[in-house]
Amino acid sequence: MATQGILSIVVGGKVVAKAITGADGFKMPAIAEAVEEVGIRDAQGLLDLCHQCDLKGESLIVQSSPQDWIGDCTEDELPPLYAEKFHDPRFNPRWKNGSADYIEVVEY
Numbered sequence: 001m002a003t004q005g006i007l008s009i010v011v012g013g014k015v016v017a018k019a020i021t022g023a024d025g026f027k028m029p030a031i032a033e034a035v036e037e038v039g040i041r042d043a044q045g046l047l048d049l050c051h052q053c054d055l056k057g058e059s060l061i062v063q064s065s066p067q068d069w070i071g072d073c074t075e076d077e078l079p080p081l082y083a084e085k086f087h088d089p090r091f092n093p094r095w096k097n098g099s100a101d102y103i104e105v106v107e108y
Contacts, residue, residue: 005102007032008089009041012108015089017043019050020082022059022094025102031055032104041108043070059094 005025009017017040019031031053040046043064050060061071066083081093092100 003102004092004094004100005104006090006092006100007035007046007104008106009035009046010089010105010107011041015087016041016064017046018063018086018089019046019055020059020061020063020092020094021050021055021057023057024055025100027053027055028102028104032106035106043068047071 003025005021005028007019007028008015031049034049034053035046040049043062047062047070050062056072058073061069061073061078063069063082063086066086069078079093081096085091085093085098089105090103091098
């Protein structure tokens with residue numbers, strides 16, 4: 001199923017990690033629950049959890065800041081919206097209107 005999904009981790013009102021996927025976004029609600037249960041607060045932990053939940057592939061990117069990201073994507077550079085909209089936990093930078101089928105925000 002090709003659904004877009006966003007999962008942002010917000011600590012003290014600031015986005016500290018953001019997972020963006022163009023496929024299998026329907027897995028984001030379960031991953032968000034696991035993030036809360038385990039207490040994940042960083043990009044590497046979020047990426048590891050996404051992989052454990054079988055969310056992988058070229059469209060999976062986990063950002064830790066506007067310019068820093070990890071994931072399965074082999075791109076050398078992300079489109080500008082990723083940096084511009086990193087701090088908006090509900091914005092999907094994969095396209096200009098920012099919507100996604102599944103949007104999850106975990107706040108600490």
